[in-house]
Amino acid sequence: xxxxxxxxxxxxxxxxxxxxxxxxxxxxxxxxxxxxxxxxxxxxxxxxxxxxxxxxxxxxxxxxxxxxxxxxxxxxxxxxxxxxxxxxxxxxxxxxxxxxxxxxxxxxx
Amino acid sequence: xxxxxxxxxxxxxxxxxxxxxxxxxxxxxxxxxxxxxxxxxxxxxxxxxxxxxxxxxxxxxxxxxxxxxxxxxxxxxxxxxxxxxxxxxxxxxxxxxxxxxxxxxxxxxxxxxxx
Numbered sequence: 001x002x003x004x005x006x007x008x009x010x011x012x013x014x015x016x017x018x019x020x021x022x023x024x025x026x027x028x029x030x031x032x033x034x035x036x037x038x039x040x041x042x043x044x045x046x047x048x049x050x051x052x053x054x055x056x057x058x059x060x061x062x063x064x065x066x067x068x069x070x071x072x073x074x075x076x077x078x079x080x081x082x083x084x085x086x087x088x089x090x091x092x093x094x095x096x097x098x099x100x101x102x103x104x105x106x107x108x109x
Numbered sequence: 110x111x112x113x114x115x116x117x118x119x120x121x122x123x124x125x126x127x128x129x130x131x132x133x134x135x136x137x138x139x140x141x142x143x144x145x146x147x148x149x150x151x152x153x154x155x156x157x158x159x160x161x162x163x164x165x166x167x168x169x170x171x172x173x174x175x176x177x178x179x180x181x182x183x184x185x186x187x188x189x190x191x192x193x194x195x196x197x198x199x200x201x202x203x204x205x206x207x208x209x210x211x212x213x214x215x216x217x218x219x220x221x222x223x224x
Binding site: 040050087096099102 | 113149150151152154165199210211212213214215216217218220
């Protein structure tokens with residue numbers, strides 16, 4: 001079966017760095033997405049990785065290792081507004097998105 | 110005008126009611142999706158439409174009935190729902206389904222409670 005694993009919840013301190021991991025087992029791979037979802041709001045696109053390596057976009061970076069079935073989202077200089085759920089999703093061989101359950105990130109002052 | 114809008118934002122209904130959820134996208138996209146989001150569970154894809162044709166129906170019970178009259182509008186008609194159908198229903202759209210991964214843009218969702 002297809003599976004996406006990510007931690008249920010993480011806590012970090014304002015100004016610090018946090019890494020949210022995502023591991024996947026899917027039938028085929030056509031890229032991995034990260035989305036951010038604030039409580040009561042729509043998920044919004046953060047990043048897309050299809051090749052191995054690190055993609056940096058401001059305070060957020062996303063890493064992919066296809067051989068390990070592994071990705072992480074790195075958030076630097078954390079701000080209170082970064083408190084949200086972070087969703088990992090993999091595009092499988094049929095280009096259908098397989099979603100993780102999301103990681104709730106709590107930022108403390 | 111925000112990209113993808115959904116109405117209503119909140120809905121409470123009894124098991125014998127009939128209601129409809131509406132989604133509208135203002136992005137010029139050709140594909141639209143319905144998802145169910147339950148607490149601490151992955152997003153569940155329910156239906157996919159491409160150019161107003163249904164291309165995906167993930168074994169969704171018949172008490173959920175989608176309708177896509179044009180590429181900008183998507184409806185989800187609800188009837189005789191069960192309490193376990195209570196969830197956040199999200200609509201999304203993307204440019205196209207033509208053989209490549211495509212970023213999906215989501216609406217804010219409808220929080221549905223079935224009594």
